Amino acid sequence: MQAYSIDFRQKVVSAYENGLETIIEVAERFEVSPSFIKKMLARKRSTGDLKPIGHRGGQKKRLSDEHRKWLLKTITG
Numbered sequence: 001m002q003a004y005s006i007d008f009r010q011k012v013v014s015a016y017e018n019g020l021e022t023i024i025e026v027a028e029r030f031e032v033s034p035s036f037i038k039k040m041l042a043r044k045r046s047t048g049d050l051k052p053i054g055h056r057g058g059q060k061k062r063l064s065d066e067h068r069k070w071l072l073k074t075i076t077g
Helices: 006-017 023-030 034-047 065-076
Strands: none
Touching: 006 023, 006 034, 023 034
């Protein structure tokens, strides 16, 4: 899934910060979830930035390379 552009993120945050709409109203207008807006507001407060975080790597390997080789050898005979 593609991350929202920084321009779009700024528009969403600015719409809420103008004080004319609630988070729910802004979410409906831009077709995003209220939690997305809350996360963007928190990120702006903590880092001053709205850039996407990016991929964080997923789960770590549960088997070492040595154990993988042993298992493959055992299964295939």
